[in-house]
Amino acid sequence: MxxxxxxxxxxxxxxxxxxxxxxxxxxxxxxxxxxxxxxxxxxxxxxxxISSYDFINKSLSVSPKEAAQFGSFPFLLNNENICKDQDVLLLLFVKSSPGNFKRRRAIRSTWGNESYIKNELGVIVKVVFAMGVHPDIPSKIIIQKTLHKEHMNHGDLIQQDFLDTFHNLTVKLLLQFRWTHENCAHARFLMTADDDVFIHLPNLVHHIQDLGRQNVRDLWIGHVHRGAPPIRQKNSKYYMSFEMYQWSSYPDYTAGAGYVVSGDVAAKIYQATLSLNASMYIDDVFMGICAILAGVSPQEHVYFSGEAKTPYHPCIYEKMITSHGHADDVRYLWKVATAPQVQEISSGLLGNLYCTAVKIMLLCKPYNSNTYSCMAAFT
CATH class of the missing domain: 1.20.5 (Single alpha-helices involved in coiled-coils or other helix-helix interfaces)
Known part of the structure; x- marks a missing residue:
């Protein structure tokens, strides 16, 4: 005992x-x-x-006059005739920064090459670069002169007179939807993407052509974040104060790195911006708030990436749409991703089994959650 x-x-x-x-x-x-x-x-x-996030919109509702102040910056560079008298399948807004000259050059010579798209894919895609002004005053003067030369050569820069900083990304979103409404409302689809995103244009065009034949409406596709919590740590880039957003969860939204909406959704989002407080500086979340008012929900597409790069492999290239984090390797990725042999790699039963096995190995890992999901291995 x-x-x-x-x-x-x-x-x-x-x-x-x-x-x-x-x-x-x-x-x-x-x-x-x-x-x-x-x-x-x-x-x-x-x-x-909760059944809906309607209360958020009521909280952020403002008068049209107040809402207009958030995006009422004068244009410094513009081309109102980019879409004029053209049957535009896709208007593609690239969110760029004034000093990112190399990135824009790389995009124009690869996936953003409008001549290639028209000649090889038989459709009209208009690629424009949205930006503010450089926040450093001495650099701003020199960069602005170079931007004018760039715009004279290409005519594809849309610039407003606001500081191009992280906390003004929502202003850039307002610029895109306002410009689309005024100058390219007839585009059947609108896409917004960062300038370090690689877009497999042939795959994207084929996909939205299929959607267009189905006359889809209320389309908003991308890498969806559901039930994401506001970050309350003050040392975080994405810090969100209780004063600005007091609720425990953001509405569903797509990663701002790259998403596509149908033309009717673009019009609805623009109308929503006319009555909302746009001081929410996380543009992805603000887009989700606008979508509540527009009555639109984001739809997951497994080949839109989040913040991470997608694995490099022909079995991935075959169906990829976007991949994030490509500041220096765009030309290389364009070459290998659009090589003719990519479309043959999964042909036949053995090819299909091979690519499925490869994608399971590459994608079905916990740390790949911000690129393609494991579900992409089976589609």
């Missing part, structure tokens, strides 16, 4: 020591646990318990 008591006390003592160790670790790491686990649990619970 005495021995049993000693064993019980020893076991209890070990349990207490173990619990103290766990609590100590939690106290040290609580900040990380709270923001990376608890906030996501809260966010997902919140998203699926």
């Amino acid at each position: 005495f021995k049993n008591c000693r064993r019980v006390r020893k076991s209890t003592f070990l349990q207490l020591v173990s619990m103290c160790c766990i609590l100590s670790v939690l106290m040290v790491c609580w900040d990380q646990v709270d923001h990376h686990v608890v906030s996501h649990v809260k966010s997902y619970s919140y998203r699926y318990l």
